[in-house]
Amino acid sequence: MKKLILSLTLCAVLFTACKEDEGSAMGVLSLDISGLGDLGDDYVYEGWIIVDGSPVSTGVFSVNDAGVLDQTRFEVDEAILASATTFVLSIEPEMDSDPAPSATKILGGDFSGDAATVMISHTAALGTSFTEVGGSYILKTPTTTTDSDDLSGVWFLDPATGTPALINLPDLTSKTGWVYEGWAVIDGQPVSTGRFNMDTGADQSSAFSGPESGPGFPGEDFITNAPSGLTFPTDLTDGGVIVLSIEPEPDNSLNPFELKPLRGAVPSGLAPGTLQAMENIAASTYASGTVSR
Template identity: 50%
Template sequence: MKKLLLGVAALATLAFTSCSDDDDTPSTSSLTLDISGLENLGDEYRYEGWIILDDGPVSTGTFSVDDSGALSQISFPTNTAQLAAATNFVLSIEPNPDNDPAPAATKILMGAFNGNSASVNSDNIVVDATSSLGTLGASSGKFILATPTDMDDTNEDSGVWFLDNSSVSAAVGLQLPTLSAGWKYEGWAVINGTPVSTGTFTDASMADDNAATSPFKGTDGNGPGYPGEDYLNGSAAGVTFPTSLKGATIVISVEPSPDNSTAPFTLKPLAQPVAADADVHTAITMGAGPVAIISGSVSR
């Protein structure tokens, strides 16, 4: 009987050892984010991290950001072998819920791993970061106050158009880098602290996306073939039009596309207050905006 019991115990030990040897559960390591400057995307979108391997991207998980800029999660358990083999880190903006396992086009941060860390920034949202206009910080711009969509010359300070009329004929007013897929520019007039959109666009030499459908413009055409807006009809954010833009601040932002927010996104490469005595029909030069880049680091 004693020998039988010993035999059973030996078999049990062997079985346990065999199960342990066959446990193929992959080990995980922590991927940690140290990023500031991200904004609250609301309930319809989430940020999602990705590590890039030779055979494609692997998600590291999603997170949200509150109104103070704090991330809901900064450390993410990630397959150890995949994390060690990763060459780059990418942060995208994804719909919530998201049925597509691949990264969205709206990639806001990117950087290559150097050892156990990666410096990431938003320069990847432009097509050619090595060109003279390859960063948002190299942007420049001009605009005029005018209302070309009506025949009334008494309210010329109620419209803003991103063009330069310093020469004989109108020319492009904004010098901006070409954006990658998933992003658009948007103009804003911040009136009494409230931002009101002038419309979105991808090419500063063409009219913006709402040129023909703007609810604020006059009835005499769509205006010149450049981004801009006449605030002549209706109202927005408690402001009734027409309204003078003197004292307002004119802003160019970079927006995710699609965009679920009626407010400007974090990235604002250009901004310019309009002086109370600003002349209409005269080019006004824009200054640097408050945020031209978001940056941070990722460690593994």
Template identity: 50%
Template sequence: MVFALTAFFVACSNNDNEPTTGNLTINLDGLEELGTDFVYEGWLIVNGAPVSTGTFTSVTFPQTFSVGFNDLEAATKFVLSIEPKNDTDPAPSKTKILAGDFSGNTATVNSNIVGDFSNSWGKFILATPTDGMNNNERSGVWFLTPGTPPTAGLGLPELEDGWKYEGWAVINGKPVTTGKFTKLSATDEFGGFSGVNALPAPNGPDGFFPGEDFLTNAPDGQTFPTDLRGATIVISVEPSPDDSPAPFALKPLAKKVATDAVDHSPIDLGAGPKASITGSVKR
């Protein structure tokens, strides 16, 4: 009986000393701050189900989180998502930005879950179709390839739910949107700066092409019409929904317009400043 009681107390003592939590360290390169209504949230995939590792807003790394020890040991994958700040849904949103499988105690993560932009290409023209021909023609940008009829000016992968493309003109150092879009040969979601004339006849069931004329309702610090020569044209990949007025970190295509650029002539977009976000997660 003495031996049995001793063994019982030793076993209890050993169980009490076993760790219940462990550390998960996240180290990412290229992530940028979100709008005020959203946060990043990490997830471990354990037996096929997501387990939250916590939320964060700072993009200074490395960052360490305390996670249940058993979940940490059993996890096969790490995923990072973008969530509403006051989220009541316990599951990850559709807006997943990073993912990677664990190999031993490390997961190498990247943004290929959003899309592979390594072979992306683009063209645009300077033109203002919404105020007629030969009026302020260098004050608008349209992502198309000229021809009869014109064709798509962007070669980009189709995005998953939770993401949209957005065009930008960086004018006098400030980014001004041309609108968000998901289809490359369709009218985008914004027309707040364009003139009153209708866009050219649609070339397909989804309308014209992404782009914008900068003619009216200029934002603070801008004057419309403008001259886009010397401006930088950018395509970004944006979370959806998104409350930030600035371009998101992923910018696969960009081009500074030459000072002698000719309107209605195709201009090639080049590689943007950030086509991929990478990092590592250690347990």
């Protein structure tokens, strides 16, 4: 009798386990994404599927400096995966106690059948492609009292009209998790001109400027506090490059992020105060790809 009871109990346990396994069948979510950058040691990418309006994590991964994902296939509950309408990719702290996605969402895409094309212009991500953005800059050092160092400052303003020289730049004030940042590449080393949310008003930094007040526009004079390996004042017409990037906030890197709408090499012989246009390189610098289930 004891053997019979034991056998019946074992069968019941096995049957229950089988039923549980049947109820939690797993599907596979595959990522084929290019253009993502290395986030360093403190941050990771995390995928999310939107099911009935709520985010469900699909797992985290890292990207090396060659842009290769360390994982591209993720097991997800099959029924939940089949019900997903949207995929979103966010940037998260590596040690993250918050179960919800961060505000820094870089890619999004809606499923059509078993695949979703993901891009930054999706409404769940940055909401625009930035391909319509235009921009110019001038070389000038308004924070010093001399004209002899005018080739050592860059400002995103039009001196003829006294207006911003960044055109069609979306306002990131409402996009928590992202911010614009200007850069001057000096002797191959990127140096920040400051962060800002929109093209009007000063940026958040004057780390290298002189003692005088600067104009109420994004920009920087490279006069003091030169980073290691550089000497200020400098001459930006000697191989300098001006860049506008879109940066995650917070950010653990001293270099520009992969999202760069505008870039322009400083022409040799560019006169101080001359408005110089930049090239829109948005289409060639942004991550995109396909997510399949």
